[in-house]
Amino acid sequence: MRAGFPDFRLGTVLATSFTATLTERRGDAVERIPTPQRLVDWLAVNGLAVDSCTTAQLDLARELRESIHAAATAAAIQDALPASAVQVINDRSAQGRAAAILTPEGERRWRLSSASSVEDALGVIAADAISVIAGERDGKLALCASPTCQAAFFDVSQSRTRKWCDMNTCGNRQKKARFTANQRKKFGSAE
Numbered sequence: 080m081r082a083g084f085p086d087f088r089l090g091t092v093l094a095t096s097f098t099a100t101l102t103e104r105r106g107d108a109v110e111r112i113p114t115p116q117r118l119v120d121w122l123a124v125n126g127l128a129v130d131s132c133t134t135a136q137l138d139l140a141r142e143l144r145e146s147i148h149a150a151a152t153a154a155a156i157q158d159a160l161p162a163s164a165v166q167v168i169n170d171r172s173a174q175g176r177a178a179a180i181l182t183p184e185g186e187r188r189w190r191l192s193s194a195s196s197v198e199d200a201l202g203v204i205a206a207d208a209i210s211v212i213a214g215e216r217d218g219k220l221a222l223c224a225s226p227t228c229q230a231a232f233f234d235v236s237q238s239r240t241r242k243w244c245d246m247n248t249c250g251n252r253q254k255k256a257r258f259t260a261n262q263r264k265k266f267g268s269a270e
Contacts, residue, residue, distance in 0.1 A: 087111055087121055088245055092218075092233040094208035096125065098148040099230060099244065101141075106227030112140065118197070127177075127189055127200040136197040143171045143201050147208040151231035154212045155220040168205045168212075175202010225249035 088099040088111070100111040100121060112118045115132035118140050122129050132140075146167035150160045176192045177199040191199040210216060211233055218235040223244035230244040243249040 084111070084113070084117055087124060088248070089124065090232070090245075091235075092207070092211060093125060093204055094147050094211050095151065095230075095232050095244075097121075097204050097208075098144055098151065100144060101148075102230065102248075103227050104148075105229050112137070122197075122200050127191065127203060129191065129196040129200055132197050139171070140197070140201055142167055143205060147204070147212075148231055150208070150212050151220050152222060152229075155222050155231055160212070168208055171198075171201045172205035172209060173202075175199045175205065177203045223249050225252065 088096070088102060090096040090099065102109045102111065112121055115134055115137045118132045118137050119129055122132075146161075146164035149164040150168060152158075153160050153164075175198055178190045180188050180190050182188055189200075189203050211218075211220065216233070218233045219239045221232055221234045221239075221241060223230045223232060224242040225244075228244060228249050230249075232241070232244040234241040
């Protein structure tokens with residue numbers, strides 16, 4: 080990744096990985112796609128390589144990201160989906176002209192049109208969000224238990240009781256805080 084920027088948080092679900100390009104939403108927010116080139120980088124890492132991105136396209140991407148986050152959050156808490164978020168997701172999905180292709184290795188890849196490849200990539204992300212939010216996949220939308228994160232993530236664990244969007248960041252941070260508090264209590268009561 081490019082120096083000076085925070086690492087991407089990559090997951091197995093495209094739509095929720097995309098929402099993770101803004102983390103710590105309830106704390107000191109970390110923007111992981113602050114420039115058009117960073118969006119190009121993120122798309123490439125996720126199999127949606129584009130040649131370039133404009134500031135206007137970055138704005139469209141961020142609007143989609145926030146709409147997916149709002150809709151996924153509502154779905155996770157079984158609330159009504161925000162109409163404005165649904166509209167943005169549907170618009171981006173309909174505007175994309177990507178085609179699924181099968182590789183010789185038997186994997187699905189996306190072919191983006193040359194005319195508006197960022198819009199095509201956003202269409203793929205929006206379509207992925209639709210399938211997740213509509214409940215078409217085996218798993219459950221949930222919210223990270225970290226009070227500063229609250230990221231929406233797709234839980235595919237066997238018990239569907241996962242608490243953290245990422246065990247290596249949010250989960251580890253919470254476990255460390257709990258351990259430190261227990262140590263203070265233990266050594267504080269020993270005096």
